[in-house]
Amino acid sequence: MRPLPPAAALTLVALGGAAAAAQGVINAEFGARAGDPVLGAVVNNLVGTLLVALALLASSSARAGLRALRTARLPWWAYLGGLGGAAIVVIATYVVPLLGVAVFTIAQVAGSSLGGLAVDRTGLAPVGRLALTAPRVGGALLGVAAVSLAQLGRPLGDLALGGVLLAVLGGLAVALQSALNGRVSAVAGTVAGAAVNFAVSTVAVLTVATVAGGLARTPANWPADWYLWAGGLFGVTIVVALLVGVRSVGVLRTGLVLVAGQLAGSLLFDALLPDGAGLRLPVLLGALLTLLAALVAGRGGRRRIGPAPSASRPVAPAVDPLRTR
Numbered sequence: 001m002r003p004l005p006p007a008a009a010l011t012l013v014a015l016g017g018a019a020a021a022a023q024g025v026i027n028a029e030f031g032a033r034a035g036d037p038v039l040g041a042v043v044n045n046l047v048g049t050l051l052v053a054l055a056l057l058a059s060s061s062a063r064a065g066l067r068a069l070r071t072a073r074l075p076w077w078a079y080l081g082g083l084g085g086a087a088i089v090v091i092a093t094y095v096v097p098l099l100g101v102a103v104f105t106i107a108q109v110a111g112s113s114l115g116g117l118a119v120d121r122t123g124l125a126p127v128g129r130l131a132l133t134a135p136r137v138g139g140a141l142l143g144v145a146a147v148s149l150a151q152l153g154r155p156l157g158d159l160a161l162g163g164v165l166l167a168v169l170g171g172l173a174v175a176l177q178s179a180l181n182g183r184v185s186a187v188a189g190t191v192a193g194a195a196v197n198f199a200v201s202t203v204a205v206l207t208v209a210t211v212a213g214g215l216a217r218t219p220a221n222w223p224a225d226w227y228l229w230a231g232g233l234f235g236v237t238i239v240v241a242l243l244v245g246v247r248s249v250g251v252l253r254t255g256l257v258l259v260a261g262q263l264a265g266s267l268l269f270d271a272l273l274p275d276g277a278g279l280r281l282p283v284l285l286g287a288l289l290t291l292l293a294a295l296v297a298g299r300g301g302r303r304r305i306g307p308a309p310s311a312s313r314p315v316a317p318a319v320d321p322l323r324t325r
Helices: 006-034 037-058 058-069 080-099 101-122 134-150 161-190 190-211 230-249 251-272 283-296
Strands: none
Touching: 006 037, 006 134, 006 230, 006 251, 037 058, 037 080, 037 190, 037 230, 058 161, 058 190, 080 101, 080 161, 080 190, 080 251, 101 161, 161 190, 161 230, 161 251, 161 283, 190 230, 190 283, 230 251, 251 283
16 A cells, blocks of 8 residues: 555544544553553553454455565564554553653653654654754654643652653654554555554563563453443554554654644543543643644655665665664
């Protein structure tokens, strides 16, 4: 499948951001009712894996995409994008209570913006190497400022340096996840790319949950509300949106638009939920400013400094700086 036009791809990414806001609310509530926050992440990944498996069963082209990976000659580490998704879920579970949502979100976006610039520059994403231009750097900085604005009025928590660094690393992990999954989907298609992501991330999350003791005891009463089991559906939406966006415009702009959609979704939930904070002007301004950051980052077009992948050569050695022989 050819990449979507940038406008269509970024629209889908914005919807993925709104799904991320919903997923956060659902997973947190699931973990609270189940008695362990990590259980929300476990159920999220298991449901997402099940949905992707059903999509593979229903689509012969998706299964053909998986078979194509056998001869794709991708480096082994290209299949590890799901570790980035597992990392941010686990880090958020343990770091948000320490830092608070505001500091965690700012640090995460700082990490994902820095990571987006880096992976686009080195050519890890399937669009090829993108130059480190002033608009791209300015867009990344503007995105961090926009998210900082959106967090005004929220409790800061304790500014523990270790927690902040972990949140930044989580953002870097998300950027790597987007780039690596994009490489896989460029060869195998979107559904197959999502399948590889969930296969890796689910194993990682189950491993962490086992080590942390989250699976040692099962809840006496699992949450009965059906919507609390829909986190995996939103997770699939997010992964697919990232795959589509990265193939079209690269990691940095995809990440910025995802954050804008997430802020807009958070604003909607705050307004509609009974215990929500209501409409907050800083969040609205932050969402609009993040969209502006994505526009600034794309100003002047995508100045490539290396060849972009083609249908017959999805991952070119010339843009693979980490590949070893």
